[in-house]
Amino acid sequence: MEQEIQQKLGEETKEGRYVYCIVDKSKSIKFGRIGIENNEVYTITHKGLCAVVHNCKSQAYISDNEEMVKDWIKTHQNVIDIVSEKFNTVVPLTFDIIVKGSNKDVVDWLRKDYERLKRTLKKVKDKQEFGIQIFWDEEKIGEKIAGVNQEIQNLKKGIKKVSQGEAYFYKNTIETILKKEMEEKADEYFKKFYNMIREHVNNTKIDKLKKEKDKQMLMNLSCLIHKNKVKKLGAELEKINRLDGFSVKFTGPWPPYSFVSPG
C-alpha cells in the first residue's frame, strides 16, 4: 500500500501541462486530439482567462530529429490558429513551455500572473501581427549609384590609363566608395520606408536583418495591426514593392508573438 502511494506521488510530480496560449474568456472547451503528438487540447479557466493546454510529462520536448521538431513547431502554431478562430484575442506562448504539475498549478499561475496577463491581452486585443521584410537588389542599386557618383566615374575613366596593378587598386577604391554610399542609401531608405509603414500600424518591433541567398535584407519588421487596417498597409507596401530594385515579403496574420513579452 505504502509503495503504491509512493509510486502515485512520484507519478503526480512528474505531471505537466504544455501551454499553447492564453485567451481572454473563461470557457471550458475541448478541442480534440489536435496537440503535439496527438494530445487532447483543452482549456483551464480562471476568472475571465483561460490557458489552452495538453497533458504531458514534466519534461521538455527535445529531439535531434529535424522532421519531428518541424512537426512539433507546426502543430504548436496550428493549435493557436484553431484557438484564434474561436476567440478574437490570443496571447501565444513560446514553443515548449510546460508548467510543472496539474491543472491546479496552472490555475495558481493564472492567479499569480493575473494582472500581467490581463494587461498583455488588452494590448493585443483585436490585433494581429504581420511580418514585413524589405529586400533590395544590391547590384541594381549599386549600378545606379555608381552611375551618378562623380568620384567613381573619375576612377573608372582613370582605370584605362594606368597599369594592371594600379587598375586593381582603382577597382578596390571604387568598391570602397560604393560600399559607403550604399550604407548611406540603406539608412535613408530604411527611414523612409519605416515612416511610410509606421502610419498604418499600432506598434512595430525592429528585428535583426538576415542574409538570404541572393537578396540583401534592408528591413525586418514585425507589426501589430488592428484587424481592419491590413488593407491600407498592403497598399502602402505595394508602393514599395513596385520601386525598381526593391521587393517586399509580407507575411501573416500571425498571433502577436512579438508583442507579448513583458514590458
Add this chain to the structure above:
Amino acid sequence: MKPIRNKNVTFVDLLDRVLDKGLVINADIIVSVADIPLIGINLRAALAGMETMLEYGVMEEWDKTLRNIAIKERKKIEEKAVEVVV
C-alpha cells in the same frame, strides 16, 4: 499586396516567432532544461536553411576587416594617383 502564410514559404518566419518570441512564464514553475537550448543550434540552422541563419552581425564583423584593408589600399592609390597626375 496581400500578406501570405504558406507553410513552405513562411516556415522560417514562423520559426523566428515560435522559438524567439511569445509569452514566457516565470522560470520556477515551468520545466527547465538547465542551459541546454531546447533545440540545438545546429538543428535550428538546418531547419531554417543555413544561409538564412547567417545573421547580419556576423557578416558585419567580416566586412569591417575587409573595409579596413580597403581603406589602406585606397590611401596608397591616392598617393600614387597624385604621382601619376604630376
